[in-house]
Amino acid sequence: MTTRDTPQELPNDAAQDSPALGDAELTALEKLGWQEFFADQVVGIDLEKTPPVRVVEAHRSGLRVQGDGIDQLVPPKLAATVGDWVLFNQVLPTSSRVLERKSLFKRRAPGHDRSIQLIAANTDTSFIVSSCNPDFNLARLERYLALGFEAGVTPVILLTKPDLCEDPTPYVEQAEAISARVPVVLLNAKSDAAKAQLAPWCKPGETLVFLGSSGVGKSTLVNALFGKETAETAEIREDDARGRHTTRHRHMRFLPNGCAVMDTPGMRELQMAEAESGIADLFEDLTALATQCKFRNCKHDSEPGCAINAAVKRGEVNPLRLERWNKLAAEERFNTASLAERKGSDKALQKTIRAAVKRKKKPRR
Ligand SMILES: Nc1nc2c(ncn2[C@@H]2O[C@H](COP(=O)(O)OP(=O)(O)OP(=O)(O)O)[C@@H](O)[C@H]2O)c(=O)[nH]1
Ligand SMILES: [Mg+2]
Ligand SMILES: [Zn+2]
Secondary structure, three states, X not given: OOHHHOOEEOOHHHHOOOOOOOOOOOOHHHHOOOOHHHHHHHOOOOOOOOOEEEEEEEEOOEEEEEEOOEEEEEOOOOOOXXXXXXXXXXXXXXXOEEOOOOOEEEEEOOOOOOOEEEEEEOOOEEEEEEEOOOOOOHHHHHHHHHHHHHHOOEEEEEEEOHHXXXXXXXXXXXXXXXOOOOOEEXXXXXXXXXXXXXXXXOXXXXXXXEEOOOOOOXXXXXXXXXXXXXXXXXXXXXXXXXXXXXXXXXXXXXXXXOOEEEEOXXXXXXXXXXXXHHHHHHOHHHHHHHOXXXXXXXXXXXXXXXXXXXXXXXXXXXXXXXXHHHHHHHHHHHHHHHHHHHHHHHHHHHHHHHHXXXXXXXXXX
8 A cells, every 4th residue: 555545634724614513403424415325325335344425625636535524635546526425445545436426527638638527426406607798608508508418417507797797688598598408597696695596406415516617606606605705706807707717626515404515616628528418408409300310320411301401491490509519419429439449449458468467477388
């Protein structure tokens, strides 16, 4: 065991935001969002030996986990993310078992190493936050929503800063037109009303995550829910309404009623991968129409018998939306294939290495 595998006790000040202890009826695990779904997975397991803990923060140096009387940092080698429930191996933390997830929000990792980055696990609601200002972008919202659907999480669009624009109606109309399945809430994150507007989703045992570009007000909304400054916020740039990447790492805080709230840094790049069904759900009307195209591999470009293009001509489908769907779907196919290829080549490489090791071990005659 290397020293990096040894759990480190956190300094006192790091533990100051531990779960709220106000509600005596909840157990320590329930305060962290423990649900039947996870309890069912640990029947017959010795929980003294491997107690359940939840990943509450992700740092470069590792993952902070909390459980009943446990608050530690685990080296980043553990393949878990914020929101995960883990059966904590106290001797070798990186060998802890990650419990099956209820949901998982992930994206293709930025940069060139073809991999998936896990963003948030076991969330029940994903709030996709956008502001009523020039940074509002339909295509970007659709990306978040498709990944939300793919994650198996109910997405809700939150439109902030209505107080800073003359008329928020066009923003609301555009957001509402994206999908009939996605509620849209217009709210001033700095107002007293914000907390009450989000209350329908803040249920005991449930986990919420705030996602969206930098500067849209995610941390301001977290503070609204807690009724105090628990998350750092900062003014956006005046020239282009972009944020300053104030929140640096993903972390969870717990409301006294046992609802977990996750804040995330604004994501610059949101590349689709392994999200085919999420995209299909978001564009369900187009997905359904596509089954009526003459050719199964129709690109909905200029092929004869294309049901989608016919619908565009009849004025039933917005051509710009069709363009965005085509682009997203093509990007998803490319990224998913390239990830699969890498996984395949990794496997092939491992096989070659194993074979070489075997050959080396064979006694020479
Ligand atoms: N007037 C007004 N200001 C808001 C509203 N929401 C957020 N702000 C302000 O917008 C700025 C950015 O808010 P943050 O909460 O830091 O944004 P964020 O999404 O957490 O940004 P990152 O942490 O960088 O990803 C702050 O100055 C907030 O006070 C709103 O609804 N109305
Ligand atoms: Mg923030
Ligand atoms: Zn077609």
